[in-house]
Amino acid sequence: MPQNILFNRILDIALVLTILYLIAVKNTYAYIDPGSGSYLLQIIAAGLLSSIFIIKKFWRSINKFFSSFLKKINGKKSR
């Protein structure tokens, strides 16, 4: 469905913009602390990740509702 693709595009753009922002905000510390970088990356992206998850869940339930709704209508038409 075209709405789905458009929505995914918007998500992609939002993600890319957020990431570009995160890269731009870098601090150049030479000290390497193994593992904490991954930890912090996840913390920083936490909000974005959970938003995507919630929105996806929302869209999936909407789609489910619509497809079952459409099935009902089509069912009625074929009679």
Add this chain to the structure above:
Amino acid sequence: MVRKVDNASFRDPDGFVFSYKNSVFRQINFSYRENYDLLIKSGLYKELRKANLLINHEEVNNFKIQDSKAYKILKPDHITFISYPYEWCFSELKDAALTTIKVQKLALVHGMTLKDASSYNIQFSRGKPVLIDTLSFEKYEEGKPWNAYKQFCQHFIAPLSLASFVDIRLINLLRFYLDGIPLDLTSKLLPISTYLSPSLLFHVHLHAKAQTQLARKKKQLKIGKKFSRNALLQLIESLENTISKLSLKNKKSTWIDYYSDDSYDKKAFKHKVQIVEKVLNDAKPKTVWDLGANTGVFSFLASRRRIETVAFDNDPFSVEESYLEVKKKNDAYVLPLVLDLTNPSPSSGFANSERMSFIERGPADMVLALALVHHLSIANNITFGILSKFLSKISKWLIIEFVPKTDKKIALMLSLRKDVFNNYNRENFEIEFSKYFTIENKIKIIDSVRTMYLMKRR
């Protein structure tokens, strides 16, 4: 009788793997008691077993050796051949990654999470990748990011994306980087076009930069910031999508169409198959190693007879084809692996003893060395003397095909180089091999200048 702790099993204080009287066991220490009990009580273990994602194990009561730290002793199912990620073909590595993700998803449903995501936690059992580290689970506490995220990216996303976007041979980097390919190296090697993929941008490029750039930021972040369950679920889903989308662009090599090639005579091939089938039926070996297995034609003869078989080949695309065939047939006996016989996997890791070398994992009951001798002895100058010594270390029985210089394939090889192989002839072959083997039988192949030998190690 003393138990021997596995050389690679020292990093986890919660337990370790050991062998005792030729069986492998896993000790669960008291420090892991809560998590182990939760694994069982939450129903996670049962679900993982049902989905065939975790190796089966039995709890052993009254184990002979008493250890005050031991909460439980487990006896996991036997793995016929231990293989390592640097020996896997693209799809084997990909399937191992997807298994790890499926395990993590199922774990979260039951309130647990994986402590680590090392590719060494996966082994192939009956044709499928399964998690063997029962100690990998811990109770999930919402708010914490995934500890294993970096490891998953280095062990799986890195080699698979490099194989997909750059060159399949980059999987070999795993031989050197035993904790996965470093993210910054991966980021440098991947083409710039991968910056346009949001998932690779995040999991590789940004992730790489985060290792050095974010080190000091800890104190600056608000204390309240957390990593919610939804964020974790989305992260896992994103990793699953990223892995699923990775594929080999060009699957062809010179070796893929070896058997459909015109130059391979059909009658000769049929006769070869007959000979091998008869030997397998008579000798009934428990394990078979097929060297230079190509797409596994002869390996499948063994698997049809329910013989545990490992199909080795130097060409990653041939191994890939073999594995896809294993999956299609749901074969539970063949394990295809990438191996260069002129440079087989060495023993590696700390003290050169964490990961076993190729030879250390043998010998096999029977080794097939079909259409192979000329590749080793002509193309790679390996003399019969050292070749037979090597083969005697890895086999009890040997089926080997001697290819004389009059054969078309050797004629082709020698057309491009000087013939310095004065000792390459049948007489010498028999003399050198007789030093380590007894020649039980030799059969000339119909419609061919080649001879099949059945040999028994002395």
